[in-house]
Amino acid sequence: MSKMDENAKMKEDLFHVIRVALTGRPQDIHTIVRKLTRKYKSDDAAFAEQLTELLRKSPVRASPARRAEPAGLPLDGDSRLPLVRLAENPVLEIEPVYAEESWSSLRQIVNEQQGLDRLRAAGIDPTRTVLFTGPPGVGKTFAAKWIARELGRPLATLDLSAVMSSFLGRTGNNVRVVLDYAKEHECVLLLDELDAVAKRRDDSTEIGELKRLVTVLLQEIDEWPSSGLLLAATNHPDLLDPAVWRRFETVIDFPYPSAVHLSDVCRDLLDDQADSAWPSVLGISLQGSSFSDAVQSIRRAKRSAALNDGDIDAALAQLVRSISNRLDRAERQELALSLTRDIGLSQRQASDMTGVSRDTIRKHEREAVGA
């Protein structure tokens, strides 16, 4: 990197830290400093060590979630609890990775918002409403955070599963209050867990209330101004009233992550092992998991390693073994074979991690070559 690029990058980091220092929560600063520590580790180990030392000396107490709730947030009429969660400066603990198709749609949303003036000059409205669909833990809520961070706007989240659990009769009104709030403030609004609305459908005593709620939602989505960005997320698009679904201008689907994307996330989380075979091994082993489950598993392994003299190799091998234990015979052999053939582990390593005997691996390798 040239001196000038380096300088620009550092200014960017500094700016980021200052912005969050002025408005964010202490744990957000910690997240950022941890990331910087990782980033600078290879170039300037001494500096990274200083940062680590700072973090060690100032453990944060998690600040109460509602402490910094700014005045004027809409409250539930009875409970007086805030209806939305507001993240002034969304901080991502890892950099997201998405399938190329999801990425290009996400980037397009951001590009449109950043180019509002040009769109207006051309007499074109930006995308106002976007629906994220996909199974749990694949990064729908995360994508909303990412968009808000890229746009430098606060993220206001209305968790419908939470609102729906209170009195249904009030929900429609609460939704209105929240949307009105979001229209007046420059923010990105996320209606999270939208399917919660549909899930109540089976209770016939509430049919009338639900109909009213859906009507409110439809109206609000239709009337959403082109100056704002309304995002919604659902794990069960099939449960959603097609009328609601159709209202969104763009639908972005998030599939289960590929092995390559899982290994990218593992690389991000495993700083010291980034250049080892581990990210690839874990990517293949974790295939079929959501990002969320993968992240939890790696964090757990890091914790056990830290408690166990820092033996991360042992902890990760244990993780692969426990995944392998849950597979059936054929799947386990498949995994062992991928580890030798695709990742280049030795037969012994693959056998240790999967419990498949070396003989069996050899036999299958021969068959694969013969086929």
Ligand SMILES: Nc1ncnc2c1ncn2[C@@H]1O[C@H](COP(=O)(O)OP(=O)(O)O)[C@@H](O)[C@H]1O
């Ligand atoms: N695309 C992604 N890239 C990296 N990490 C991700 C991604 N998606 C999810 N994660 C991890 O999983 C966690 C849960 O994801 P979330 O967005 O809440 O899932 P959901 O799709 O259920 O809303 C995130 O906080 C993040 O740690």
Ligand SMILES: [Mg+2]
């Ligand atoms: Mg979510």
